[in-house]
Amino acid sequence: MPLQLYYFLGLTAIFILMSWTIYLPYRVRQLYFLPVACMSASAYFGAIATQQWGWPFALVLIAGIAVGALFAFVPALLIGGSPLFAVVIVSLTFIFIVKTVIENVGVLGRTTGIFGIPPVEHLLLITYILLIIVGFFIYRFEHSSLGRAAAVVFVDKDVAATLGINIKGLGMLLQTVAGAIGGMTGVIYAFLMGSLFPDFFAFAMVGTLITMFFVGGYTNMWGVIVSAPALWGIPLLLPSVVHPWRQVIYAVLLVVIVLVRPEGLITRRTVRNVANKGRAWLSRLTGIRK
Amino acid sequence: MNLFLAQLISGLALGSIYVLLATGFNLMLLVARIIQFAYPHFVVLSMYVCWYVLRVTNDNIVLAILAAILFAVFLNIVTQPIFRHLMRRREEETDINITFIVALGMSMIVTDVMSHELNEGFAIAFPEAWAGREAFIRFGLVTISMGEIFTLVVGIIAVIGFFYLLYRMKLGRSFRAIAEEPYVARLVGIPVTRMGIYSYAIAGLLGGIIAVLLSLLLGSASAGLGEMVALKVLAVAIVAGLGNLLGGLVCGLFLGIAEAMVMGYFPGSWSNAIAFVLMLVIVLAKPHGLFGTRV
Numbered sequence: 001m002p003l004q005l006y007y008f009l010g011l012t013a014i015f016i017l018m019s020w021t022i023y024l025p026y027r028v029r030q031l032y033f034l035p036v037a038c039m040s041a042s043a044y045f046g047a048i049a050t051q052q053w054g055w056p057f058a059l060v061l062i063a064g065i066a067v068g069a070l071f072a073f074v075p076a077l078l079i080g081g082s083p084l085f086a087v088v089i090v091s092l093t094f095i096f097i098v099k100t101v102i103e104n105v106g107v108l109g110r111t112t113g114i115f116g117i118p119p120v121e122h123l124l125l126i127t128y129i130l131l132i133i134v135g136f137f138i139y140r141f142e143h144s145s146l147g148r149a150a151a152v153v154f155v156d157k158d159v160a161a162t163l164g165i166n167i168k169g170l171g172m173l174l175q176t177v178a179g180a181i182g183g184m185t186g187v188i189y190a191f192l193m194g195s196l197f198p199d200f201f202a203f204a205m206v207g208t209l210i211t212m213f214f215v216g217g218y219t220n221m222w223g224v225i226v227s228a229p230a231l232w233g234i235p236l237l238l239p240s241v242v243h244p245w246r247q248v249i250y251a252v253l254l255v256v257i258v259l260v261r262p263e264g265l266i267t268r269r270t271v272r273n274v275a276n277k278g279r280a281w282l283s284r285l286t287g288i289r290k
Numbered sequence: 291m292n293l294f295l296a297q298l299i300s301g302l303a304l305g306s307i308y309v310l311l312a313t314g315f316n317l318m319l320l321v322a323r324i325i326q327f328a329y330p331h332f333v334v335l336s337m338y339v340c341w342y343v344l345r346v347t348n349d350n351i352v353l354a355i356l357a358a359i360l361f362a363v364f365l366n367i368v369t370q371p372i373f374r375h376l377m378r379r380r381e382e383e384t385d386i387n388i389t390f391i392v393a394l395g396m397s398m399i400v401t402d403v404m405s406h407e408l409n410e411g412f413a414i415a416f417p418e419a420w421a422g423r424e425a426f427i428r429f430g431l432v433t434i435s436m437g438e439i440f441t442l443v444v445g446i447i448a449v450i451g452f453f454y455l456l457y458r459m460k461l462g463r464s465f466r467a468i469a470e471e472p473y474v475a476r477l478v479g480i481p482v483t484r485m486g487i488y489s490y491a492i493a494g495l496l497g498g499i500i501a502v503l504l505s506l507l508l509g510s511a512s513a514g515l516g517e518m519v520a521l522k523v524l525a526v527a528i529v530a531g532l533g534n535l536l537g538g539l540v541c542g543l544f545l546g547i548a549e550a551m552v553m554g555y556f557p558g559s560w561s562n563a564i565a566f567v568l569m570l571v572i573v574l575a576k577p578h579g580l581f582g583t584r585v
Contacts, residue, residue: 075574089525093521093569203517247402251398255372255395
């Protein structure tokens with residue numbers, strides 16, 4: 001496989017996973033960026049565990065998930081049910097603090113980063129299997145009573161409280177799961193790239209994820225599957241002189257989409273229509289009518 | 291003791307800038323109902339304009355100050371139709387969140403333009419004469435610069451002026467009425483839309499003043515400064531309670547002093563992180579702010 005395609009597919013999967021970490025807490029109307037900090041913490045942990053302690057990939061992956069979950073769980077105890085902007089500031093602050101720690105601690109490579117993380121065989125395949133598993137769990141969550149409870153919290157917190165929904169508990173659960181996914185993604189990223197730089201896990205990353213999430217559509221999990229490869233791929237197809245302006249392209253797209261199509265490109269109605277057409281096509285193909 | 295005093299004055303100067311930033315931010319939140327996260331980025335971009343005018347006019351200070359202020363007002367007013375379009379489509383109060391997303395997009399654009407296009411992406415340094423780095427007061431080895439004193443004095447005057455406008459003038463009463471109850475304000479004949487535009491202009495004016503003061507105090511600017519300041523302003527606004535102007539005053543000063551003290555007594559690279567940890571602890575303990583939210 002060409003190297004460029006390999007990295008494109010790998011990073012696309014990483015951005016889909018990370019966009020889902022924004023999507024999950026947004027189900028209870030919380031704009032939560034802490035998975036970026038979980039990602040960097042797990043990525044650095046994974047790099048050190050492999051290089052210095054000789055841990056195998058599978059163990060690093062499990063430990064990375066645990067690190068991410070723990071990293072998200074502790075603040076979630078306090079901000080599980082907090083208003084949107086308190087969650088925003090806590091998560092952005094955490095990203096900044098983690099970045100400062102990485103830049104100042106020698107064993108983490110400071111600003112020069114960590115190099116020489118050994119490659120893992122069939123990493124792309126493993127990544128996409130994990131992506132499908134995570135996607136399946138999010139899909140099941142959406143169609144469960146918990147998912148419906150989250151939908152009520154999204155529409156009206158007061159109604160949700162009246163219905164007896166544990167808003168804080170739900171927020172904590174979603175934040176912790178998002179942190180765990182962030183941790184897993186961090187380990188995959190470390191092994192995919194083979195090197196880590198603190199600048200990657202910064203504000204620009206949050207901007208990219210927000211763009212993918214809101215351009216794709218914040219009302220369903222499928223939007224990012226369309227927007228992540230498109231947004232990651234389009235700048236690669238453009239002339240090289242445009243490449244440094246990737247963030248500006250994202251930002252302009254974000255502003256335009258929010259103004260013109262506030263629910264994003266893939267809305268719930270789009271998903272319903274596609275599902276109906278798929279069912280009709282299937283029934284035509286098999287001759288079985290419902 | 292000398293170091294403590296010097297850091298206290300430095301902290302008050304920095305704090306007065308945070309107060310002005312939080313005030314401009316809160317004004318737009320209360321009157322125009324937007325979370326203008328890009329406001330500090332606009333301030334930093336105005337610093338770049340100030341620096342550029344100084345360069346091309348052979349350090350003409352008056353022109354540089356005017357350019358920074360006018361540019362900040364212009365930038366703020368230019369974004370107004372975008373937010374108005376957004377608010378017209380969405381009446382519910384919760385949709386104030388979406389204004390944050392749009393502002394985040396704007397901040398990404400401003401940061402990237404600064405990091406690629408302006409001064410070839412390098413940080414800018416203001417001339418020695420402008421930055422006022424020469425010692426004004428000296429206690430042994432500790433000095434307080436002219437820039438710090440000037441920032442402190444102008445900052446205090448600007449804060450007093452703004453609060454006078456808000457609590458003693460008709461325009462300020464209209465702002466407060468809209469902040470309390472926009473529908474009733476409209477019923478009693480206050481032109482809510484026009485007041486919204488005024489709030490952008492006044493926040494822009496404050497932004498221009500802040501750009502000048504920040505350039506005096508720091509003597510330099512870079513593309514990343516906007517993000518750093520934006521994070522602090524949002525933290526101050528949340529710790530104070532969103533939309534709480536008096537709370538912003540207290541918390542802005544507190545953050546400025548805390549940051550200066552940390553800078554004085556801890557290694558430089560950790561100072562911002564320690565200031566953030568402090569804010570983080572408060573937000574975690576009181577997610578609705580210390581003084582109660584007004585939005």
